[in-house]
Amino acid sequence: MRIETKTEKFDEPLHLESGRILESFELVYETYGELNEDKSNVIVICHALAGSHHAAGRYANEAKPGWWDKFIGDGKVIDTTKYFVICSNNIGSTFGSTNPLSIDPSTGKEYRFKFPILTISDVVRAQMKLYDRLGIEKAVAVIGGSMGGMQALCYSIEQPDFTDTVIAMATTAYTRPWAIAINKIAIESIRHDPAFKDGFYDPDDLQAQGLPGLAIGRMAGLIAYLSPELFNSKFGREYARTDGLYELFGRFEVERYLEYNSYSFPKVFDPLSYLYICKTMNIFDAGRNKDKLEDSFDKVKCNLHLISFKDDMLFFPEEMEEIRDIMIKLGKQDQITYKMVDSQSGHDSFLVEVEKFEDHVRDILKGK
Amino acid sequence: MRIETKTEKFDEPLHLESGRILESFELVYETYGELNEDKSNVIVICHALAGSHHAAGRYANEAKPGWWDKFIGDGKVIDTTKYFVICSNNIGSTFGSTNPLSIDPSTGKEYRFKFPILTISDVVRAQMKLYDRLGIEKAVAVIGGSMGGMQALCYSIEQPDFTDTVIAMATTAYTRPWAIAINKIAIESIRHDPAFKDGFYDPDDLQAQGLPGLAIGRMAGLIAYLSPELFNSKFGREYARTDGLYELFGRFEVERYLEYNSYSFPKVFDPLSYLYICKTMNIFDAGRNKDKLEDSFDKVKCNLHLISFKDDMLFFPEEMEEIRDIMIKLGKQDQITYKMVDSQSGHDSFLVEVEKFEDHVRDILKGK
Incomplete structure (x- = not known):
């Protein structure tokens, strides 16, 4: 599997949902596999709170491989002999993309508390600029768990032409007070x-x-x-x-x-x-307002595949069932699948019990 | 309802389970109602981690009444026109009984880290010395929730002649790693x-x-x-x-x-x-060793009434069901009842949803 780690700098403003503007920003990202000629074999992976762009493979001297290495690789479910996989470090995160310790160009000093609050939507729009730069117009699929699942849901609602397949795991349409x-x-x-x-x-x-x-x-x-x-x-x-x-x-x-x-x-x-x-996770609300969730999911054009984990104590299966129910209510029953995995590792099951949902994901990706 | 708050000092050693000895100790306790002539109308209430001996009634200038005031009082389930209710502040607790900030008689200074680790069994044996001092040989019932429920279970196992009725709520036979x-x-x-x-x-x-x-x-x-x-x-x-x-x-x-x-x-x-x-809660294990839970519950002579709460996220209902199953396995099916309350306040339901189990407790106490 070919792994590349790169940084892209964007000298163009990112207009944030808060009304603030990031005048420029950087994204660190990894890719696995080879981009085909017509750039039609891209799978986007979105990472969680403590995750990074290093989703798979192992560098020299690394004790552990990337966080979803069970899932992504040559011959694995996300088969890097077939797909070109991209995982960006989210803006705001600590692993190299623009974050609160980056230099604020307007002051020449670190942002610290002057860093703007980001929403999941902002994180996703920053990633869209990367695909644009790379000349990628569509992805085969967007896949993520937990906060990565929030991003996946956001792609399905706000970037409806970018992909036909979104797989969101162990996540929620809006962060509830327990989390x-x-x-x-x-x-x-x-x-x-x-x-x-x-x-x-x-x-x-x-x-x-x-x-x-x-x-x-x-x-x-x-x-x-x-x-x-x-x-x-x-x-x-x-x-x-x-x-x-x-x-x-x-x-x-x-x-x-x-x-x-x-x-x-x-x-x-x-x-x-x-x-x-x-903060980004806490304020995530796919409906912006709970009453409007239906309006948001009405925008979904892709097939949305939800995977919950039975013993998830952070985002409970009911939270994903709510999304399924909304999609059905909207008449989008042909665009939604829902699977609850009989897990034993709680929320982290999406990372560590890959064997329990890999066949399901393989079926979803079949022929794509 | 007559409330009295008193302190008893014990100048006799309390031999602790750890092997250490408290040379002397004090217990602060409250009583509600009147002790009858033959001292046969006593109900013992055991408090939880942050609780105190102030279980019921309201003092002048108090914003809130005692922590189980819904449950204990004139005409309430624990009817103080009938029963003489005793609630002691546990040794180790902050509300007046001997605790880490008490004076260590051997040094004349506060114990601080020299205070010995107490077990639930130690806490209960300290209370037994109070009843002995008050000339009380038996209680009508011993009732507690959470850490108070641990004490109630301990009474049922280790003080088998003290009461015929133990009611343990929202508790466990041994503290599991989640808690x-x-x-x-x-x-x-x-x-x-x-x-x-x-x-x-x-x-x-x-x-x-x-x-x-x-x-x-x-x-x-x-x-x-x-x-x-x-x-x-x-x-x-x-x-x-x-x-x-x-x-x-x-x-x-x-x-x-x-x-x-x-x-x-x-x-x-x-x-x-x-x-x-x-620490006292963490090391609580009614079996001392998980394999020996049956040996412990084999000592129970009283009727043991267990009440769990459906959405308890600290001590899950399964933990109390395990105790019921052990009692049945031991042939003590006539001595055990189990009720799971359809609660909505989680672990705290034993404090705030009294109306959901008060009839059940009234039935248990009927004629006693």
Whole structure:
């Protein structure tokens, strides 16, 4: 599989939904496979909150491959011998695309809190400019999970001529207060961490020393991304062998897992970026106003394929069933499929239980 | 209803499950109603993590009555014209019974981290010493929810001659990793708050200035105590009128709710006490070892009445169903009842949806 990582700079304004304008911006993106002559074999992959453009393959010295490597590759469901796959790092994200630590051209300094609030719609329109630059007019499919699924839904509504096939997984048409509440833990714990310095931290300090506030926010996320059943089967009541049961800070194995996976996070993820992305997710509403969801989904021309996960504790299956029901109510029953996967890894199932939905996706892509 | 608040001091050692000894301890407790002549009209109420001995009634200048005031009072289900109700503040808790900020008689200084880890069993044995002092040999019933339900289960197993009726609500026979993970957010956010000063804070400072770390831990609890459905119906996607949608720290109503109810918490609750109580809950295991749950419930002589709540996101109904199944397997089907309440307030339903189970409890208590 051929992997390329590139950066495109756009010296043209991106008009944001908030009314603000990004005068210029950069997108980092990866591609897998080869673009065919008539540029008709493109599949777009959209990433989630903590994801990046590095969706598949493994670079030298990398401990783990890209986040959807089970799904994308030569001979895999998203077959890179056939398709040219593009995954961009979302604007606002920490992995190289324009984000709160980028230089604001109007001041010559980092944006920090002057960075504008982005919506999912803005993120998608930035990606559209990339396809335009690459001369790509249509994609075979747009696929994403979680916040990537929000983008996928947004493509189906707002870019109705771009693709005939959208696959949205583990996501929602509008972020509900339960998910907003979980993000709130991160927002508050980042804000109150003195090392955050009210947003004027030195990023090098954080990479060296960590940032407990962001780690704790990540911890809340990790809990919501898994499920009670998975925790039971993975950890049970195992206690850390090194720790005393009657030590105040003695730990169960589940606590060690959470520590291990959250305290390392601030070394790779910027806290301002995390705050901005939480905001983008929180304000996502495909209907802009809940009463108008039907108006939004009425614009869908593509076939929309929804995949939910039974034990998803962040975006519950009912949230995707609502979209299915709206599509049917709109008379678009031939354009909608819905599958609930009998998952055991909660929200993260879209990443780790690929084997449970890959045949379904293969069927969707058949002949395309 | 006659309310009395008293303190009893015990100058006798409490041998703890950890092997440590509390040389002396105090219990603050409230009573409602009148003890009858043969001391046969006692009902024991056990409180939850953030609860106190103030279960019912309202003092002058109090904005809200005690935490189970819907349930306990003259003519209410726990009828204080008939019963003499006792609710003790658990040892370890912040509301007056011996806790980490009490004076360690061996040093003349506050215990702080020298306070011993307590188990639910220790908490219950401390209460038994109070009944002994009051000359109460038996209770009509022992009733509790959440951590109070853990105590109720512990009474049924370890104090089999104390009561014929135990009602345990919204609880579990052993704390599972999901609940431990939620407590972990509090543990980490308290530890990392500089105002916590590694446990050597001045309590007066915290009451004046708050402690974001404890507030954030409380926030994680508040989310788990409610339910996604309740959040939907209570908050929907309402946005704070004072805040801008495109302000980074602009808030949805659910965020305002969480701020309001968590930032006030450190003014009334001590962080060391919170850490110790989380530990007590985390290590609760009625079987001491999961494989031995049957051995524990085999000791139950009373009638054990379990009440779970359909949308409880902290201790799921399956956890109480496991106890019912064990009792049936042990041939104790005549000693067990189980009711799942069709609740809409999640874990907190045992506090706020009393009307949904009060008839059931009235039936249980009939003629007693």
